[in-house]
């Protein structure tokens with residue numbers, strides 16, 4: 327028997343329960359990973375609350391972790407028992423001591439990266455990779471806007487943008503978070519609880535606004551973001567921390583200057599083992615070079631997953647948070 331977090335009904339963090347369970351034997355193309363550290367992500371809260379639908383209930387939770395291979399299926403040749411691995415793209419169930427998942431979802435973990443670092447950086451770092459390098463291929467020299475700059479994805483984006491020679495204007499909700507993001511490499515940080523974001527962006531860009539705006543806050547920041555994108559620029563709406571954006575009138579994109587909008591997901595960029603590996607290679611190289619450091623702001627015991635989610639959704643965290651089985 328091992329332990330995992332599961333939920334049988336949608337609701338607040340209190341629906342998360344620690345249960346004893348039998349991890350299934352891996353199928354032919356699967357592996358069983360003994361997790362050493364697990365990533366906490368905002369998407370986990372959407373699945374718990376019901377904003378996103380899990381395949382069925384009761385459901386496990388979490389898509390990111392790092393550990394050691396405990397067992398491999400009969401058709402798996404790329405991995406063997408005892409290897410260090412990490413994963414970020416599901417299936418649900420990473421909040422567990424043992425997690426069975428398709429071998430295609432795994433990457434080998436370089437010795438230079440600890441289990442804790444990997445669990446803190448896989449999902450958020452692969453996201454930063456595709457946002458800054460693929461969704462909008464930054465060349466260096468751009469001035470961009472990035473919401474939630476002191477968060478998990480944001481703390482990595484601040485550093486990665488700086489390494490690319492990009493001026494990242496971060497948006498955060500407190501002076502302490504602004505200081506944190508600036509120390510990581512943000513060019514300027516706007517404290518949205520005290521400053522007018524659009525006004526500040528106009529000042530900082532001499533009225534030109536930004537060629538790309540990265541918005542994971544959603545409902546509360548949609549209007550602001552639209553007003554910060556330069557004509558023919560791109561709004562990347564990649565999350566719903568304040569609630570989903572709905573009822574969009576396409577005409578607004580014309581009024582604001584022929585804007586583009588995309589609503590990307592990590593799963594559609596890391597959509598094959600080759601793409602996943604290429605993105606992970608680039609992420610690991612950034613970590614190895616020291617240009618990007620993993621910021622673990624909070625550690626929680628697996629059994630305290632509800633408290634961890636409460637802290638994340640009430641904006642009390644900075645950097646990444648991990649769960650320890």
Ligand SMILES: NC(=O)c1ccc[n+]([C@@H]2O[C@H](COP(=O)([O-])OP(=O)(O)OC[C@H]3O[C@@H](n4cnc5c(N)ncnc54)[C@H](OP(=O)(O)O)[C@@H]3O)[C@@H](O)[C@H]2O)c1
Pocket residue numbers: 366367368369449450453474475476477478479480497498499500503542543546564565566567568569590591592593638639640641642643644645
């Ligand atoms: N599409 C994808 O592929 C993808 C992949 C990974 C993550 N994401 C999204 O990226 C975002 C960041 O994820 P993360 O796990 O790294 O979380 P995080 O940034 O560590 O935490 C979310 C942050 O959002 C900000 N926020 C603004 N309004 C909020 C509100 N009403 N309630 C809660 N937080 C609010 C808070 O920062 P301030 O207090 O500074 O405002 C909070 O710390 C999430 O929206 C997530 O869904 C998307």
